[in-house]
Each structure stands twice: as C-alpha cells, then as structure tokens.
Amino acid sequence: MGVRIAIVDDEATVCKRLASVLEAEGFETEAFQTAKPFLDRMGRRAFDVVFLDLSLPDMNGMQVLSQLKAGCEDVEIIIITGQGTIESAVEAMKLGAFHYVSKPFRLHDVRSLAKAAGEKIQLRRENKSLRAALAGTDFISGFIGASPRMQTVFATIKKVAAVDCNVLLQAETGTGKEMAARAIHKLSPRKDAPFVSFNCGGFTEELISSELFGHEKGAFTGATATKIGLFESADGGTVFLDEIGEMPISMQVRLLTVLQDKRILRVGGARPIELNVRIIAATNKDLKRAVEKGEFREDLFYRINVVEINLPKLEERLDDIPLLVAHFIEKFNQAFGKKIKKISPSALSILMGYSFPGNVRELENIIQRAVALAEKDSIQIQDLPPDLQELEFSGMKGEGLLTLAEMEKQHIARVLSVAGANIGLACNILGLPRTTLWRRMRKYNLSKEE
Numbered sequence: 549m550g551v552r553i554a555i556v557d558d559e560a561t562v563c564k565r566l567a568s569v570l571e572a573e574g575f576e577t578e579a580f581q582t583a584k585p586f587l588d589r590m591g592r593r594a595f596d597v598v599f600l601d602l603s604l605p606d607m608n609g610m611q612v613l614s615q616l617k618a619g620c621e622d623v624e625i626i627i628i629t630g631q632g633t634i635e636s637a638v639e640a641m642k643l644g645a646f647h648y649v650s651k652p653f654r655l656h657d658v659r660s661l662a663k664a665a666g667e668k669i670q671l672r673r674e675n676k677s678l679r680a681a682l683a684g685t686d687f688i689s690g691f692i693g694a695s696p697r698m699q700t701v702f703a704t705i706k707k708v709a710a711v712d713c714n715v716l717l718q719a720e721t722g723t724g725k726e727m728a729a730r731a732i733h734k735l736s737p738r739k740d741a742p743f744v745s746f747n748c749g750g751f752t753e754e755l756i757s758s759e760l761f762g763h764e765k766g767a768f769t770g771a772t773a774t775k776i777g778l779f780e781s782a783d784g785g786t787v788f789l790d791e792i793g794e795m796p797i798s799m800q801v802r803l804l805t806v807l808q809d810k811r812i813l814r815v816g817g818a819r820p821i822e823l824n825v826r827i828i829a830a831t832n833k834d835l836k837r838a839v840e841k842g843e844f845r846e847d848l849f850y851r852i853n854v855v856e857i858n859l860p861k862l863e864e865r866l867d868d869i870p871l872l873v874a875h876f877i878e879k880f881n882q883a884f885g886k887k888i889k890k891i892s893p894s895a896l897s898i899l900m901g902y903s904f905p906g907n908v909r910e911l912e913n914i915i916q917r918a919v920a921l922a923e924k925d926s927i928q929i930q931d932l933p934p935d936l937q938e939l940e941f942s943g944m945k946g947e948g949l950l951t952l953a954e955m956e957k958q959h960i961a962r963v964l965s966v967a968g969a970n971i972g973l974a975c976n977i978l979g980l981p982r983t984t985l986w987r988r989m990r991k992y993n994l995s996k997e998e
Contacts, residue, residue: 557599562601566579573662586598590620596624596669600627613645624669626662671889688735690730709736719832724859732828733828742786743786744778746788747790748789754768779812787825788828793843835849862908873891876912880919889926902987960989
C-alpha cells in the first residue's frame with residue numbers, strides 16, 4: 549500500500565509544485581486550497597501525510613492540526629510556513645506535527661521530509677501487521693515473547709497476580725526477574741500501592757537488616773535519625789527480594805518471622821509495626837538443594853514458594869529472538885537517533901545459533917552495540933561483537949596445523965583448569981570481559997574446571 553499525501557495551501561502554484569515533486573517520488577497526492585474540503589475528504593478517506601499551510605482563508609491552520617490529531621493520531625503533518633511564522637511552526641510541532649518546511653522551500657527538503665514521514669508510516673503499518681499476525685497471542689506489559697514457553701509464563705503471571713499469595717521466581721540472571729515481579733504487582737489488587745525491590749546478594753547482615761526493617765534513632769553508631777525500612781515503606785504493596793538464596797541464615801529467620809506474624813520490628817525498636825505486604829522472591833539457585841545442604845531454611849522455602857514460576861533462558865525460546873531484536877532495534881534507534889530498519893538474515897542466523905549465557909540482557913547489549921555501529925540501514929555481521937562473528941567460521945579447519953580457534957580453545961581450557969571455579973580470575977588472566985569468556989566457553993563446550 550502506497551503513502552497518500554494531501555497538500556493544503558491557498559496558493560495554487562505551491563500546490564502544483566509540491567504535487568509534481570512528490571509524485572515524481574512515487575507518492576499519491578491530492579491538493580486543496582481551503583481547509584473544509586480537505587477535512588471532508590479526510591473524513592471519507594484518510595491521508596497518511598499532510599503538507600499543511602498555517603495561513604488558510606477559511607480556517608486557522610492550528611485548528612486544522614488539532615482536528616487532525618484528535619481524529620487520526622497516525623497522520624503525519626508537515627507544516628508549510630511563510631516568513632515570520634517559524635515560531636508558529638515550532639508550536640505546531642509541540643502539538644504533534646512531524647516537521648515543517650519554510651517558503652520558499654527547497655525541493656530537497658520537501659523530498660527528505662516526505663520520505664521520512666513515509667518511512668514512519670510504513671514502520672507503523674509493519675508493526676500493526678505484526679500485531680495482527682500475533683492476534684490471540686498473550687502479552688504482558690514489558691515482556692516480549694510469542695513462544696509456547698513464554699505464553700505459559702504469561703498465563704501463570706496473570707493467574708497468580710489475582711491471588712494474594714507469595715511467589716518464587718526461579719530464573720537465571722538476565723531473564724527478566726524484576727520485570728516479572730513488576731508485572732505481577734501491576735496486575736494485582738495491590739497495583740496502586742508501592743512496589744519496592746531489594747537485592748539480597750553482596751550485602752552484610754547489618755545492611756540488609758537496616759534496609760529491610762529500618763532502625764530507630766540511636767540504634768547504633770551513626771544512626772542519627774529514625775529510618776523507615778523497605779518493608780514498612782511498601783505497606784499495602786509488594787516487596788521483591790532478588791537473589792534471596794544469598795540471604796544469610798540469621799536474616800532468613802527474621803524474614804520468616806515477618807511472614808508468619810505479619811509485623812516487623814525496627815533495629816533498636818521495641819514496638820512491633822503491623823505489616824501488609826506481598827513477597828515476591830527470586831533466585832538463580834536451586835533452593836531445594838540449598839535446603840538439603842542446610843544453606844536455606846526449609847520453613848522459609850515453603851513460605852515464599854506458594855507458587856513457583858520458572859522463567860526460561862533465552863536459548864529455550866529461540867523463536868522469540870526475531871521479535872526481541874526488532875524491539876531492541878526500535879528502542880536504540882530512538883536512543884541514538886538512528887534509522888536502522890532490520891537485521892540481515894546472515895546476522896540473525898548467527899544470533900539464532902548462539903546460546904546466550906547472558907540471556908535477554910546479553911541480546912539487548914549486542915543489539916545496542918550493533919545499532920550504534922551500523923553504517924547501513926540494516927544490521928550486518930560486521931556490526932556484531934567479534935566473538936560472535938567468529939561463529940560463522942568456527943567450523944572451518946586448516947590442513948594439518950592448528951587453527952586460531954583450536955589454539956584459543958586449548959589456551960582457555962588451560963586457564964580454566966588453573967583458575968578452577970573462579971571465573972573472575974580466569975577473566976583477569978585472559979584479559980577478557982566475563983560475557984566474552986562465557987561465549988568462548990559455550991562456543992568450545994568448556995566447563996568451569998577443565
């Protein structure tokens with residue numbers, strides 16, 4: 549379907565000149581010298597793009613703009629301005645106009661603006677077609693996924709959101725644990741109350757206690773004022789405890805007491821405070837095994853694990869990669885002011901064959917880099933990280949001598965053997981970022997202790 553353009557200007561020569569230029573570029577055009585016939589025509593068969601003069605004999609151009617935006621949000625309006633009306637054009641852009649062109653206009657500017665508006669229209673149509681193709685597919689705000697695994701997750705989130713019970717999210721880093729927790733909160737009766745999150749890993753017991761429960765003035769050295777903890781600040785809402793498997797045993801006891809008694813006691817406090825919160829916990833650990841090893845309390849495990857939701861790794865839902873790539877391209881186009889339209893089939897093929905140890909977060913970083921570096925209107929293999937580019941050639945062998953890939957595999961295996969389970973040490977020895985080392989290990993099928 550082509551892009552239809554209306555030209556609304558009281559000067560016949562302007563209408564004729566614009567129509568000639570735009571039709572030469574393949575656009576379907578229709579010209580109007582007054583507003584009312586144009587609006588009548590627009591009501592019967594909408595135009596995609598409108599070149600609109602602000603000075604019309606029968607109606608103020610700003611009023612026409614307002615009517616167009618109220619009746620058809622998708623129309624792109626390019627303001628035609630005369631001398632002394634630039635300020636009005638800028639004001640029109642604040643009200644939703646796409647851009648403006650000044651009289652006497654340059655033909656290059658007219659062509660460029662029409663093409664840019666047309667590309668925006670076509671992109672919107674493609675998005676609508678995609679949504680139509682996915683009609684009947686379940687979605688949750690913030691999540692992208694049409695694969696069966698994600699559809700199961702979406703259905704479970706919607707069911708559990710309506711039931712005021714504690715939830716355990718079992719998932720690896722980068723799969724969207726906090727996003728899932730926020731989705732449950734937003735779909736629940738608690739949606740208008742606070743949502744607060746806390747990462748239980750990497751903090752001392754004293755800090756966790758102070759952050760979660762708060763403290764009274766003078767409770768310890770440096771406590772110069774009373775502090776409200778996260779539990780208290782989230783009263784009526786939801787508390788998301790990420791990496792709960794890292795919580796010290798003594799703090800697990802205190803958390804269990806909160807869940808049982810529905811009250812907290814600030815550090816240094818003597819008066820219990822009634823509490824009404826929902827707990828959503830998340831971990832990438834096997835908590836059942838942690839219970840068996842005595843690293844996690846069994847009674848707390850059953851308190852937080854009323855409903856368990858397993859978020860799949862990206863390699864378990866590879867069918868979602870094209871959707872995610874399209875989403876991230878659009879996101880970083882806006883962030884970087886780029887106009888990348890798609891990813892090349894060869895580059896997408898590499899992504900589809902990669903295991904993504906960093907999950908969706910790693911894919912997002914890869915596309916962010918690609919959009920920033922891409923010189924064409926599509927992402928090419930050379931825009932991917934170097935170690936991913938190597939995947940295209942990883943199956944090629946030499947004649948008798950070791951390939952660079954084989955030499956690299958042997959060297960990484962030796963370093964991993966020396967470093968044992970200490971991935972950080974291995975990264976320092978190799979001079980590689982952790983995500984790059986993960987990719988190499990997956991590529992060569994290497995474990996942490998070779």
